[in-house]
Amino acid sequence: MTKVAIVDYKCGNIKSLLNAFQKVGGDPVLVSDPNELLNYDRIVLPGVGAFKTAIDSLRVGGFIDALNQIYLSPDKSILGICLGLQLMCKRSWENGEHEGLGWFDADVLPFKELDTASEFKVPHMGWNSIELLRNTDLLADELNNQDFYFVHSYYVRVNDPDIAVANCDYITDFQAIVSFGNAMGIQFHPEKSQFSGLKILDAFVKFGCQQKMPEVANA
Amino acid sequence: MLKNRLIAVVIVRDGGVVQSIKFKHTNVIHYDAIHAIESFNRWSVDEIALVNVSLEKSSQEKFRQILEHVSCECFVPLTAGGWIDSFEYGLELMNSGADKIMLNSAVDSDPELVTRLANHFGSQSVVASIDVVSEQNKSEVFVDRGTKATGVEPELWAQKAQDLGAGEIFFNSVTFDGARKGYDLKNLQKVCESVSIPVIAFGGAFRWKHFVEGFKAGADAVAAANIFHYTEQSTKYARRHIHEAGIPVRLEGMI
Numbered sequence: 248m249t250k251v252a253i254v255d256y257k258c259g260n261i262k263s264l265l266n267a268f269q270k271v272g273g274d275p276v277l278v279s280d281p282n283e284l285l286n287y288d289r290i291v292l293p294g295v296g297a298f299k300t301a302i303d304s305l306r307v308g309g310f311i312d313a314l315n316q317i318y319l320s321p322d323k324s325i326l327g328i329c330l331g332l333q334l335m336c337k338r339s340w341e342n343g344e345h346e347g348l349g350w351f352d353a354d355v356l357p358f359k360e361l362d363t364a365s366e367f368k369v370p371h372m373g374w375n376s377i378e379l380l381r382n383t384d385l386l387a388d389e390l391n392n393q394d395f396y397f398v399h400s401y402y403v404r405v406n407d408p409d410i411a412v413a414n415c416d417y418i419t420d421f422q423a424i425v426s427f428g429n430a431m432g433i434q435f436h437p438e439k440s441q442f443s444g445l446k447i448l449d450a451f452v453k454f455g456c457q458q459k460m461p462e463v464a465n466a
Numbered sequence: 467m468l469k470n471r472l473i474a475v476v477i478v479r480d481g482g483v484v485q486s487i488k489f490k491h492t493n494v495i496h497y498d499a500i501h502a503i504e505s506f507n508r509w510s511v512d513e514i515a516l517v518n519v520s521l522e523k524s525s526q527e528k529f530r531q532i533l534e535h536v537s538c539e540c541f542v543p544l545t546a547g548g549w550i551d552s553f554e555y556g557l558e559l560m561n562s563g564a565d566k567i568m569l570n571s572a573v574d575s576d577p578e579l580v581t582r583l584a585n586h587f588g589s590q591s592v593v594a595s596i597d598v599v600s601e602q603n604k605s606e607v608f609v610d611r612g613t614k615a616t617g618v619e620p621e622l623w624a625q626k627a628q629d630l631g632a633g634e635i636f637f638n639s640v641t642f643d644g645a646r647k648g649y650d651l652k653n654l655q656k657v658c659e660s661v662s663i664p665v666i667a668f669g670g671a672f673r674w675k676h677f678v679e680g681f682k683a684g685a686d687a688v689a690a691a692n693i694f695h696y697t698e699q700s701t702k703y704a705r706r707h708i709h710e711a712g713i714p715v716r717l718e719g720m721i
Contacts, residue, residue: 266541368664373468
């Protein structure tokens with residue numbers, strides 16, 4: 248069974264993730280020691296709550312270096328979920344300006360500051376469909392237009408369109424999935440998105456989320 | 467597009483899943499809650515709420531065990547409620563697989579607890595439920611499993627819960643519970659108009675059209691218990707009916 252390390256930095260409910268990875272035949276392990284994290288090839292960065300609290304917890308727990316090391320190891324795969332995705336971005340504007348891990352050239356912005364926000368409820372909570380912009384190993388065509396479960400008050404906007412994998416529409420078009428190198432971030436909760444969500448986690452266990460370099464045609 | 471939600475409620479008393487009529491619980495539907503959860507999962511319900519209506523506080527640990535057990539087979543958001551009278555027990559339920567916790571009597575007896583849990587887990591994880599008793603000219607909120615009158619009108623209760631930090635309102639009616647005539651639309655609508663957080667309609671749905679009525683009264687989600695247990699593939703038929711009424715709903719598994 249493929250082991251999946253779930254970063255345990257006391258930010259969020261991880262029981263659901265453990266259940267979901269068990270369901271798809273992975274072997275999830277909670278890891279609270281950053282050095283131990285380096286022993287795994289599949290890593291999940293979960294997260295619920297405030298951006299600043301989470302990034303501070305990662306820093307205090309000594310996880311930042313380990314996560315960067317994993318990000319730079321081409322044979323490893325790291326998956327961010329919900330706030331986990333947001334932490335992988337350059338900057339968040341949640342109650343001030345905060346620096347993230349900086350793997351994705353993207354900003355995390357408040358729904359509430361959008362012009363038309365007053366007509367909508369925030370957080371964006373419930374099932375919403377995604378538009379798949381390109382295929383990856385993790386996401387086949389069949390997931391295009393499927394519904395997934397979202398709960399968030401801040402959204403991700405990429406500055407580099409090439410790293411956007413899927414979009415979602417609520418108040419504005421925002422990124423539901425972002426991927427660069429061997430990191431992928433998902434705004435919704437695959438562990439709570441029933442069959443479609445489990446398919447993504449299953450593929451992550453089996454294939455990881457490393458980006459294949461485009462093959463160069465032989466002249 | 468964001469979809470409206472369909473929620474299955476699993477009412478647990480002394481370890482078994484029971485039917486509820488005017489907050490009385492006589493018929494045991496399942497002796498093991500996991501059977502109910504597995505069916506709802508297969509029928510693509512959007513969320514599941516597990517509610518402990520046991521009369522004794524000593525039911526807390528058994529309920530937590532049931533939650534932990536069913537959460538292993540639940541891959542949609544799972545709410546747990548009933549007898550949450552301390553921060554520690556709320557935390558235990560969240561650690562046992564709940565994605566949200568639902569408070570009722572605490573809004574009245576220990577409002578600080580609602581705020582504390584909302585601050586810790588975020589408002590999106592804290593649901594406040596309202597049990598309304600309605601008579602011809604007067605409606606008021608009851609607590610302690612529908613036994614104690616508070617004298618507070620439903621919309622004021624809802625506003626208070628929102629102010630305390632709750633992220634969602636679960637509207638229930640003692641009067642309409644199990645009466646099979648649809649939701650208490652009058653009070654539901656008042657509650658929906660009085661808060662800016664999502665409202666879940668519960669209590670009384672017996673026909674698919676009742677769900678549509680709930681949405682039209684302003685609810686963001688509709689919930690039912692008895693009807694889902696007694697009709698095979700029920701949530702799929704419900705979804706089709708809602709979809710055909712022009713209300714956006716998740717289509718996965720629709721018949």
